[in-house]
Amino acid sequence: MPKKLNLIIILPAFNEAEIIGRVLADLKKVLSGFKNFESKIAVIDDGSWDKTAQVAEKNNAIVLHHVINRGLGGALQTGLEYARMKKADICVTMDSDGQHDPYDLKLMIDPILQKKADVVIGSRFLRKDNLIPCLRKIILKVSNLLTFFLFRVYTTDSQSGFRAFSQKAIKKIKLRTQRMEVSSELFQQIKKNKLRFKEVPILVFYTAYSRQKGQTNLNGIKVLLKLVLRLAR
Secondary structure: OOOOEEEEEEEEEOOOOOOHHHHHHHHHHHHOOOOOEEEEEEEEEEOOOOOHHHHHHHOOOEEEEEOOOOOHHHHHHHHHHHHHHOOOOEEEEOOOOOOEOHHHHHHHHHHHHOOOOOEEEEEHHHOOOOOOOHHHHHHHHHHHHHHHHHHOOOOOOOOOOOEEEEHHHHHHOOOOOOOOOHHHHHHHHHHHOOOOEEEEEOOEOOOHHHHHHOOOHHHHHHHHHHHHHHHHO
């Protein structure tokens, strides 16, 4: 009988007690159909002061705690280090606010299973039916341009939180930034380590909750400013 692949799902979470139980339930339902995988879900509790950790533990997720809020970059660093420690064959990162569709998981990991990519980025711009708010769309497009100018890697969705990594990518990627700019830094790591990457279309849900809890337009502008300052160095 072939050995099952070790799949780890990483969910960075900050004060997501209201929604994370449903996100985990939906994710586990999808993973129950992944018969050739030994799957684990790790929630990175990034200094939450609500009951995010308790709800995640109640839903049988592994919870890794940050004493203080380190930001998305810090949460991804912890998640990838956990995946390295557990010798994951594939690691997937997803938002914990319900924006991503867990039924897209197969689409995300297939290029890795087929040896066609080391990193897979889920792009909301490759699906025409995604209703992306206008200002958010502009900020994302500008982020893509700055990511290209900084790192010479073209992507249609540099700020996507839905990503899949092969074991090779998990071992090689070493993130340094702590906040939202980590999403662009990832492409610097892709280029530096000569990793093959592929984009696949994903469905996103822009609910009132996800728009409130996710990256705000103001935060998006701050990320753009940080990238511009980096470009000016």
